[in-house]
Amino acid sequence: MKAAIMISLLATSIFANAKDYRVAALYWSMDIEGQVAMRKGVEQRAQQITKTTEDKILIEPYVAGNGREGAKRQIEQFYSVLKDRTPVDLIIIQPTDNSALIGPLQLANKLKIPVIAYDQYILGGELTSFITSNNYQAGKLNAQYIEKLYPNDYEIKLILVEYPRVTSTIDRVEGFIDTFKKVHQNFKILKSYSAVEPVGGKKVGEEILKDFPDKNSVDVIFTINDGGGLPIVEVLAKAKRNEIKVATIDGDPRSIQNIRDKKLTVINSAQFCSQMGRESMQAGYDFLKNKKVSKRMLIPTFPVTAKTLSSFSGMEGELPKAIKLPWSKKRWQNQIKRFE
Structure with missing residues (x-):
């Protein structure tokens, strides 16, 4: 009887700590093979975390597109995510432009929403982690x-x-x-x-x-x-x-x-490229679980x-x-x- 109670309490404790995490994934485009592979890496690792832990990762994808219109669209997407009445837990982004995203990044910092950037850096503001190729x-x-x-x-x-x-x-x-x-x-x-x-x-x-x-x-x-x-x-x-x-x-x-x-x-x-995506999602999840995360990673x-x-x-x-x-x-x- 006592053993059954202990198991029940343990299960209750585990599920009490489980959480659904909303992750906004702001992708550059789906026109280039490498960028498609990066996205696959992000979403594969999210699925793996969901399968192997009690937590659930819910990816909300956005695709900016190429050129100046794509850069403009990504700024709008970033702000749209930040203005959501129910804030996301994490933002993962492949920036289309170094300097154009300073404004939304600084707003994310103000709202205390962690931002993981991969492939490209964002000048100004604070990134939780930056993962890129060497x-x-x-x-x-x-x-x-x-x-x-x-x-x-x-x-x-x-x-x-x-x-x-x-x-x-x-x-x-x-x-x-x-x-x-x-x-x-x-x-x-x-x-x-x-x-x-x-x-x-x-x-x-x-x-x-x-x-x-x-x-x-x-x-x-x-x-x-x-x-x-x-x-x-x-x-x-x-x-x-x-x-x-x-x-x-x-x-x-x-x-x-x-x-x-x-x-x-x-x-x-x-x-x-997929490794870059996997590392980005893992860094974001580790941060949400209060683990230490490298500020910068260079993949050879x-x-x-x-x-x-x-x-x-x-x-x-x-x-x-x-x-x-x-x-x-x-x-x-x-x-x-x-x-x-």
Whole structure:
């Protein structure tokens, strides 16, 4: 009898501590493979928490979209969440713009609603945690591979395809250029373009053909992501500009296939996008349960080339084991860097 009472009391105590958590998930877009994988990671971890604990995670998804309209829409979505009469317990966001979200973030701080940002940072205000890929490393890995393909005294004719409105893409360009300078690789930036999504990428590809119509007028194109980079490769491949080497970032399956097919792309510093989403949801849940959370996390990127393809399981996969890079004396390490 006493045992039955104890079990009943224990069950009552467990369920008394159980809680339904409302989480507003503000996604950038569903047009880019990596962003889709990030969302999958967030929602997979939410489902896992619901299945393995007494708590329940209720995701309320919002999708902003690309371009200026997308950035504007995300500001409206953020404010809409904050003005809800029944406040959410947590906000997880992939920001579309570094500075445009300062206002709603500061309001969230005032309302004491925790905000986890992933992929991109928000300038101003206080983030509970920021989880992203090691974007500087991504650019660095690309440059380390590319510079091994040319003598140091050869002037690489370089085109940059960047997007200076978010921190991740800025860091990638800095990692690439800084590494060239550090190893004393001679290079010349012929021109810089801006593209981060398919429509903009196709337009840039056409502009490159128009600006540099002659074969061998461009050696290398560095694109800051596959969203904009893949259409550029398609346009150039169709024009038979196979002499150009493309270094890119993200790990989109189509870009990895381009490496297999020797279709312009020679290296892709791949993100573990679903892992980023999983870490974001876990950090948010840990904070809600009064556990210590890292203020910043950097997830390593993996340099996919023809020689390292077998070690990469995809942007939705887990981090692979540490390996020796064929073109370098250094090893690629698989640790997530955590900063308090």
